[in-house]
Amino acid sequence: METLKTAVETRDDLLAVEMKNISKVYPNGIAANRNVDFSVRFGEIHALIGENGAGKSSLMKILFGLEQPTEGEIFINGEAVKLASPSQAIAHGIGMVHQHFMLVPTLTVAENMVLGMPPKKGIIIDYKKAVDMTAEIAKRYGFNVDPEARVMDIPVGMKQKVEILKALLRGAKILILDEPTAVLTSKETVELFRQLRLLRDEGFTIVFISHRLNEIKELTDRMTIMRGGRSMGVYETKGITEQQISQRMVGRDVILTVEKDKSQPGDVILEVRDLSYINEWDKRMLDRVSFNLRAGEILGIAGVEGNGQRELVDILFNLREPEGGAVYVNGHEITGLTQRRIRDLGVSLIPEDRMVFGIAGDAGIADNIIADRFDKKAYNRGPIFNMKSIHEETDRLIREYRIVSRDRNQKVGMLSGGNIQKVVVAREFSSDPILIIADQPTRGIDVGATEFIRARLVELSRAGAAVLLVSADLNEVMEMSDRLIIFYGGHIAASFDDTTTLTDELMGEYMLGLRTQASEPKEEKTHV
Amino acid sequence: MYKRRMLGFSLIRGLAAILLALAVAAVFIFLATDEPFHALQQLLIGPVVSFGEDGASFNVQSFYQILAAMIPTIFTALGVCVMFSANQFNLGGEGGAMAGGFVAALVAIYLPMAAGLHPVVSVLIGAVAAGLITLIPGVLKVSVGASEMVSSLMLNYVVMYVVLHFLNYEFADRSKGATQTHAFLPTAKIAQMVRGGSRLTYGFIAAIAVALLIGIFMYRTRWGYQIRMIGINQNFATYSGMKVTSVILLSQFMGGLLAGTGGAIEVLGRYNTFLWKELPGFGWTGITIAILARNNPVAVPFAAFFIAYLNKGCLLMNTNSDIPSEMISIIQASIFLFFAAEQFLAGLRQRIVVKNARDELAQAQAAAAASEEG
Numbered sequence A: 001m002e003t004l005k006t007a008v009e010t011r012d013d014l015l016a017v018e019m020k021n022i023s024k025v026y027p028n029g030i031a032a033n034r035n036v037d038f039s040v041r042f043g044e045i046h047a048l049i050g051e052n053g054a055g056k057s058s059l060m061k062i063l064f065g066l067e068q069p070t071e072g073e074i075f076i077n078g079e080a081v082k083l084a085s086p087s088q089a090i091a092h093g094i095g096m097v098h099q100h101f102m103l104v105p106t107l108t109v110a111e112n113m114v115l116g117m118p119p120k121k122g123i124i125i126d127y128k129k130a131v132d133m134t135a136e137i138a139k140r141y142g143f144n145v146d147p148e149a150r151v152m153d154i155p156v157g158m159k160q161k162v163e164i165l166k167a168l169l170r171g172a173k174i175l176i177l178d179e180p181t182a183v184l185t186s187k188e189t190v191e192l193f194r195q196l197r198l199l200r201d202e203g204f205t206i207v208f209i210s211h212r213l214n215e216i217k218e219l220t221d222r223m224t225i226m227r228g229g230r231s232m233g234v235y236e237t238k239g240i241t242e243q244q245i246s247q248r249m250v251g252r253d254v255i256l257t258v259e260k261d262k263s264q265p266g267d268v269i270l271e272v273r274d275l276s277y278i279n280e281w282d283k284r285m286l287d288r289v290s291f292n293l294r295a296g297e298i299l300g301i302a303g304v305e306g307n308g309q310r311e312l313v314d315i316l317f318n319l320r321e322p323e324g325g326a327v328y329v330n331g332h333e334i335t336g337l338t339q340r341r342i343r344d345l346g347v348s349l350i351p352e353d354r355m356v357f358g359i360a361g362d363a364g365i366a367d368n369i370i371a372d373r374f375d376k377k378a379y380n381r382g383p384i385f386n387m388k389s390i391h392e393e394t395d396r397l398i399r400e401y402r403i404v405s406r407d408r409n410q411k412v413g414m415l416s417g418g419n420i421q422k423v424v425v426a427r428e429f430s431s432d433p434i435l436i437i438a439d440q441p442t443r444g445i446d447v448g449a450t451e452f453i454r455a456r457l458v459e460l461s462r463a464g465a466a467v468l469l470v471s472a473d474l475n476e477v478m479e480m481s482d483r484l485i486i487f488y489g490g491h492i493a494a495s496f497d498d499t500t501t502l503t504d505e506l507m508g509e510y511m512l513g514l515r516t517q518a519s520e521p522k523e524e525k526t527h528v
Numbered sequence B: 001m002y003k004r005r006m007l008g009f010s011l012i013r014g015l016a017a018i019l020l021a022l023a024v025a026a027v028f029i030f031l032a033t034d035e036p037f038h039a040l041q042q043l044l045i046g047p048v049v050s051f052g053e054d055g056a057s058f059n060v061q062s063f064y065q066i067l068a069a070m071i072p073t074i075f076t077a078l079g080v081c082v083m084f085s086a087n088q089f090n091l092g093g094e095g096g097a098m099a100g101g102f103v104a105a106l107v108a109i110y111l112p113m114a115a116g117l118h119p120v121v122s123v124l125i126g127a128v129a130a131g132l133i134t135l136i137p138g139v140l141k142v143s144v145g146a147s148e149m150v151s152s153l154m155l156n157y158v159v160m161y162v163v164l165h166f167l168n169y170e171f172a173d174r175s176k177g178a179t180q181t182h183a184f185l186p187t188a189k190i191a192q193m194v195r196g197g198s199r200l201t202y203g204f205i206a207a208i209a210v211a212l213l214i215g216i217f218m219y220r221t222r223w224g225y226q227i228r229m230i231g232i233n234q235n236f237a238t239y240s241g242m243k244v245t246s247v248i249l250l251s252q253f254m255g256g257l258l259a260g261t262g263g264a265i266e267v268l269g270r271y272n273t274f275l276w277k278e279l280p281g282f283g284w285t286g287i288t289i290a291i292l293a294r295n296n297p298v299a300v301p302f303a304a305f306f307i308a309y310l311n312k313g314c315l316l317m318n319t320n321s322d323i324p325s326e327m328i329s330i331i332q333a334s335i336f337l338f339f340a341a342e343q344f345l346a347g348l349r350q351r352i353v354v355k356n357a358r359d360e361l362a363q364a365q366a367a368a369a370a371s372e373e374g
C-alpha cells in the first residue's frame, strides 16, 4: 500500500466532535471498535466509511449515547462529555438518523415529528401547532414533506427527510446519517445530497456513513476509513483516490490458508440463467445474472453486502420469486418449486440468517436435526416416529459435528452462536447433498466452529458436491473458492477461474465498483 | 444435575404461585365478608369435603361431579393445544363445541343404530361438523391472510345463531313448553360410570385416553411435529420443506374435531334432549386450561381438574357465604392469573440458566485440563 499523507488536526482546527481511543466490546464478546480516534471539524461533511461490520454504526451509537464505550473519551465542542443516553447527546446538539428508520408508521408526519415533546394546549396535545411547526421547519430548510400524511403512506425518501427534520427540530447541530443512501433510488440520493450541502452551508456539521466510494467522493470534505473495528486513517477527500480508499477499506490483516486439493470439476450441477430481481422499492437487485457451478468445485460469490447476493440465494431456494430468468439443478428447472422438491433434488442451504430460517430456537436439537427428513421411512414406524433412530441420528451428528450441548433435547436457541450454526450445518451436510449453498456460513461464530465448518465444506466438495459459497469475508471467499465471482450492484462485476493470483487490492476495486471486467478500470478523477 | 435443578425450580414456582394466589384471594375474602375463615374453607376444601354433625368426611359424589365437569373442557382444551401449537389463535372451540353437540344430538335422535355404535357415530359426526367449522378461520388465514382470531370469534356467534335457527324452526319438539329437540334414542346415550346424580360418564375415560393420544400425536408423529415446528418458527418450517399450509389447516380441523367431541359427549352424556340456547362456555374454559397446561396435552387433565375444582369451590363460596358473586369472579381471576403468568419468576429462572451454563463451562474446562494431564 502506498503511503499517503493523512489529514492531521492542528491546534487551530475547531473540532465539533472528538472521540479519543474509543473501544467497544459487546456483551457477546465482539469487539466492534478498537482504539478508534475520530474527529469532525465544524461545518464539514465527514464520511465514515468501511465495509459491513467494520464498526461504523457502533462508533456512532456511542456518539449518540445509545451505547456506552468500553474505553475512551468524547469531546463535544472541545468539552469532555459523558453521553449516557440519546437525550444527553441531543442536549449537546447531536442528532442521528438510523440505518433503519425509527418512525411510527400509523402516525402522521407531524405526530412523528413531535413524538416525545408534543406542543400542548393545557394537557391536550396541540395537533395544529405540530403541523405548523413541521411545515415551518420543512420550509426553512427546503425539505418537501407533507405534515399531515401518514408515515406508512409516504415514500422512503420522504421518511428519511422526516428523520432529518426530527433531529433538526430537537436542535441538532451535528447530524449523523447512518447509511442514508442504502434505501434510496438514485434520484432521491441526488436530492438528499443537495439538501445536505445546503445544511452544511448553513453551518451544520454532518457525519455521513457509507460504503459507496462514488458518493463519498462526490459529497464529503474529509473521511475516516474503518476496517475490522479500527480506524485506517483520516483523509482529505480531495487528496485520495478511490483506489486508495478501497485498499484501506477492503483487505485482510491476517491471511488465512485453507488446505485443499485441486478441484476435479465434474458435470454442471447448478445453472443460473439471466436471473433478474426488482425489490419492493423498485430497486433492481439482480440484473440478468448467469453462471454455472460444477460438481466437485467451490464457487465463491464475493461482494459487499447488499449487492444482490441475498436475493440470489433466496431465489435459488424459492424464498423469493425472480422477475426473470431460470435456475436449473442437474438439468431440472427448479424456479418456483417447493422447498421440499428442491431439497429432494439434493440441494442444501445454510441460510444467511440462521435465527430466522435455520433453526426453531424453542425446539430441541433433535427436532431441529430432523426438520428436512422427519417423513423419511427410517424415522417412522407406521404413523409413529421411530424415536430410537431419531435419537441415534441426532447423537451421531452431535458427536460428529462436536455440538457442545447438554443433551439432544436442549433448546437450540440456548446454545452458543457457533453451536447453533453447527446444528444447521449438521443437518444440511448430512442429507447427501449434490449442491450446498452456504450463505455467510461462518459469520459471527467462534474460531473453532469456523475452522470446522470450512474444513467440512472443502471435504464435501472434494467428495463431489457442488458448493456455492456466498461470503462477505474476504479471507473465506478468496481462500476457499476454486472459482470466484464478484457481485456489484446486482451484476457480476468479475469472474475468476483461478483465484491464486488474486490480490486484496484488485478484489477491493471490483467489490466497490471501481472496476468491472467488461471495461478497464475507470479513469481516476483525482490525482495524488 | 440440570434436570433436577429445573424440576426443583418448577416445584418452587408452582408452590409460590399457589401461595401468592391464595394470599391474594384471602385479601379479597377478608375484605368481602365477616366470616372469612368459613368462606376460605368452602373455597379450598369444600369441593371434596362435607361437614356434617359427626365431623368432616370425603364427599364422593361431589368429587365425581368435579370429574364430570372436566369432560367437555378436557376436549376443548386439547383442541386449543393443537390449534395454538401451530401459532394459530383460533378461538372457534366455543362454536365447535356447540355445533358438535347439536349435530351429534340430531344423529342421536334421527338415525337409529345399535346401542354400542350409536353414541360413537353420533359423536364422530358431530366432531367432524365442528372440525369443518374451525377450519373456516384457518382457510381465511392461509388464503387471504385474515386474522384467525377475529374471524373465529365472529364465527362463534354465526354458529350459535345457525344452531338456534334450526333448533327453533326445524327440530323443536312442539309438545314441550321449552325450546328443545325431541328426546335422544335410548341407544345413543353415553352410559354413566358411577351411581348417583354426578353425571360422570364413560366420556371421562375417553377424555383421558384422548389426552394421551393427542400427547402422542403432538410429540411422536410427523404431523404433530410439523405443527409444533410451524408454531415455533414458520420460516424455518418453510425452509425445511414442510407443507406449511396443509399442516396449519390440519391443525385447525383437529382443533374443531376435539372441541366438537367435547360438546357431543357432554350433550349425549348429561342430557336427554338438546337444549343449549347459548354458547356453552367450554371453548373459553378450554383456552384457560390449555394456557395453564402450556399447550401440553398430557398436562391438560391436571389443569382441567384444577379449574373444575376452583369453579366448584367458588360456587360453594357463593352459595354458602355472603361474598357477592362479582367478588368471587375477581378471586377466581386472580388465582388464575398467578398460574397463567408465563413469565412468572422469569428472573429466577434466568439466573438458574446462567448458573447452569457457568457450571457446564467449569466442568468442560476441568475435563479439558484432566485430558491434557492424562
Ligand SMILES: Nc1ncnc2c1ncn2[C@@H]1O[C@H](COP(=O)(O)OP(=O)(O)O)[C@@H](O)[C@H]1O
Residues within 6 Å of the ligand: A026, A027, A028, A030, A031, A032, A050, A051, A052, A053, A054, A055, A056, A057, A058, A059, A444
Ligand atoms: N448490539 C450488538 N451486540 C453485539 N454485537 C453487535 C451489536 N451491534 C453490532 N455488533 C457487532 O459489532 C460489529 C460491528 O457492527 P456495526 O457497528 O453495526 O458495523 P457497521 O455499521 O460498520 O456495519 C459486527 O460484528 C456486529 O455483528
Ligand SMILES: [Mg+2]
Residues within 6 Å of the ligand: A053, A056, A057, A058, A099, A178
Ligand atoms: Mg451499520
